[in-house]
Amino acid sequence: MELILLIYSLRIRDVLQDTNTFFEKLSSNHVEKMANNDDILDITNLHLEGNFDSQVEGLMKYIRLTRTEVEQLQILINDLLGTMEKAWPGCTVHAFGSIVTGLGIKSSDLDCHISVPPWLWSPANVYVYKARALLKKQPHIFKEPFAISEAKIPIVKFYHIPTQRQCDITFTSPQSIENSKLLAYYMELDHRGKSLTILIKYWAKIHGLTGTNLIPNYAMILLVVFYLQQKAILPPVHRLQSNEHIVDNWNVAFEDVMHISGNNITLYDLLGGFFIFYRDFNYDKFIISPFLGQPITRESFSKVGNEPPEYRLYRENLQNDRCKPLRMGSIICLQDPFDHSRNCTVAVHPKLVNKLMSYLRLGATAYEIEKSDAFLWAILSMRIEERPAVTTKVDPRCIFKKKNASKKQKKIFHEAFIRARQKNKNKI
Structure with missing residues (x-):
């Protein structure tokens, strides 16, 4: 949990992404990897043995992210930092969602909110298009970045090749960070x-x-x-x-x-x-x-x-x-x-x-x-x-x-x- 929460304070530039056509544009090997993550949804591969508690323990091992998979998120964050700093010096990245709350499973994406210094403020759709352009310049790291600018909360979706993980980034609604902190607290209570x-x-x-x-x-x-x-x-x-x-x-x-x-x-x-x-x-x-x-x-x-x-x-x-x-x-x-x-x-x-x-x-x-x-x-x-x-x-x-x-x-x-x-x- 400590590893995950460290992401909250990590510094980084902006980046965004999202849309259904994103998945259609992924190369076949990336689709295959994502399908492997989604294998956990195919319960024919699931074998539940013993009493209820033993079955739950086995299921958790089957669907939850491993420690190595969580640690790999640092690679994703570092790559984003190096890319986004070129446009938004001094910005910060805050992870939120299931991975931060400790509820991540193998098919979970990484969600990030980007805080840009006030003197670099722009409309949200400007951020997402700029972030998409930056990501496109490094196709060996970021696959098919896609901006959704007309959504209520504009985002950019991309696929991170080294970690084989999907990531969604937004510049608005910082309240999502606070919601995740609350859920993380609740999940650690019991x-x-x-x-x-x-x-x-x-x-x-x-x-x-x-x-x-x-x-x-x-x-x-x-x-x-x-x-x-x-x-x-x-x-x-x-x-x-x-x-x-x-x-x-x-x-x-x-x-x-x-x-x-x-x-x-x-x-x-x-x-x-x-x-x-x-x-x-x-x-x-x-x-x-x-x-x-x-x-x-x-x-x-x-x-x-x-x-x-x-x-x-x-x-x-x-x-x-x-x-x-x-x-x-x-x-x-x-x-x-x-x-x-x-x-x-x-x-x-x-x-x-x-x-x-x-x-x-x-x-x-x-x-x-x-x-x-x-x-x-x-x-x-x-x-x-x-x-x-x-x-x-x-x-x-x-x-x-x-x-x-x-x-x-x-x-x-x-x-x-x-x-x-x-x-x-x-x-x-």
């Missing part, structure tokens, strides 16, 4: 939290729930954090904010203090409990708030002044036109722990939410009826048959209300689970 988060992250990835134009990995991790707050394993953010450190109008401070949990629940029960908790959660009524550490009614955010008293800064920012109201039109409303006007799942399509809920129900059912040594394979291997979307005038949020799940529907789903389990019987 070993069960890190293991559970990696399991859920891997589960979501192999079932096509997270990724580009899907549920953001960051949002999925926040769901785990919020769940662990309900179990008193992680503290809510507001209890850590005795001081203030304002970035982009929001308080991103938190005290790096020890938090001893009296909850001795096992990782196995935490994993099963995660599926049950979000299967039964009342999304129609409540907002998921890692900041407060408990559900908040949507009604309390329908009018300025109705929010809990802990949201003083949110009210002030609204009243001074520093932010817009929290958007609550999505099925799942997951509030960012720092930027209280941001719904981290606002862009998740209802069809994808339906898919998520199906897999949550599947996971909950597996936990309830499978033996512990068959549970992990069941949630990773079983698939939900996706059906064509049906046009309806009914608010899709209503299908997730527990009261709408009839005994007949539950029986149908349980029978479907049994059939799916039978198909996988030779693997379990």
Whole structure:
């Protein structure tokens, strides 16, 4: 972890990149290497032996970055530094995302934010095009840099040949750095939290729930954090904010203090409990708030002044036109722990939410009826048959209300689970 956190203070020039055509332009040998990283998503190569804890240990060795792979990131950073210094002397690079938080797996990219000295300020799209041009001058190190300038957060994507790692770089939104610091702190508080988060992250990835134009990995991790707050394993953010450190109008401070949990629940029960908790959660009524550490009614955010008293800064920012109201039109409303006007799942399509809920129900059912040594394979291997979307005038949020799940529907789903389990019987 120490190695990863050193990246925060590393000095470097700017560089950016991103877009789907980036992958299409990679040479065949690079595509082959990236495919090797993605081999971890092919569970036919996965062999789970022993009890649940032994299976988790084996899975972690299979999917997590090795110490050598983490150390190689220093090579990538040094190459960027040497290249970018030619245009932006005095800039700094801050890594964020899964690799920094300790949640990186073999298919993870490196995400970096570049801080440019004020006297060298330019519009974000200018930065990304300049960075792309610099990277193109060293094709033996950086492969196919691609700038996405029209995105909400302009970035540059490139492939680093020596480390065979993809990297995304941005010049805006320094709050991502602070979010990663918070998650890194949470992941170090309790070993069960890190293991559970990696399991859920891997589960979501192999079932096509997270990724580009899907549920953001960051949002999925926040769901785990919020769940662990309900179990008193992680503290809510507001209890850590005795001081203030304002970035982009929001308080991103938190005290790096020890938090001893009296909850001795096992990782196995935490994993099963995660599926049950979000299967039964009342999304129609409540907002998921890692900041407060408990559900908040949507009604309390329908009018300025109705929010809990802990949201003083949110009210002030609204009243001074520093932010817009929290958007609550999505099925799942997951509030960012720092930027209280941001719904981290606002862009998740209802069809994808339906898919998520199906897999949550599947996971909950597996936990309830499978033996512990068959549970992990069941949630990773079983698939939900996706059906064509049906046009309806009914608010899709209503299908997730527990009261709408009839005994007949539950029986149908349980029978479907049994059939799916039978198909996988030779693997379990």
